[in-house]
Amino acid sequence: MNYYVVTGGAGFIGSHIVDALIAKGSGVMVFDDLSSGKRGSLPIGVPLIVGDVRDAPAVATALPAGTDTVFHLAAQIDVRRAVEEWLQKFEPRVAAIAYLRAQGPRRSRMVSRLISC
């Protein structure tokens, strides 16, 4: 069975990806700080780790062994805040991509694909 991690999985797009993965019988784990997402957006039984993608040790700990693919949707999408606080907007995206990529060579936490939009 394929195993997926969805960052920002409690948000709008992430939760739809979670639904689609569950519908095809895949294993899914969500990593989200719930800053705008909601636990109630997730199907019952989907594991949720509440954390910030900028926290490298938390991300490293969260990635289960055998994770095939990470869908990276964690982001702050409020346009006004994005203009006023552009660094905070982009840091989660950039930092998390760097951390998640860095997991690749690690023996037990191999992530073969990282998908972000």
Ligand SMILES: NC(=O)c1ccc[n+]([C@@H]2O[C@H](COP(=O)([O-])OP(=O)(O)OC[C@H]3O[C@@H](n4cnc5c(N)ncnc54)[C@H](O)[C@@H]3O)[C@@H](O)[C@H]2O)c1
């Ligand atoms: N909604 C759209 O129409 C649309 C279209 C194209 C691209 N996108 C992109 O897709 C991504 C997700 O968009 P969305 O509409 O689902 O947004 P959303 O706000 O509904 O979801 C983002 C999720 O990320 C979580 N999050 C935010 N910062 C975090 C952090 N530091 N650590 C962990 N979790 C964090 C939030 O709690 C939330 O659940 C964004 O990058 C957005 O720009 C969205």
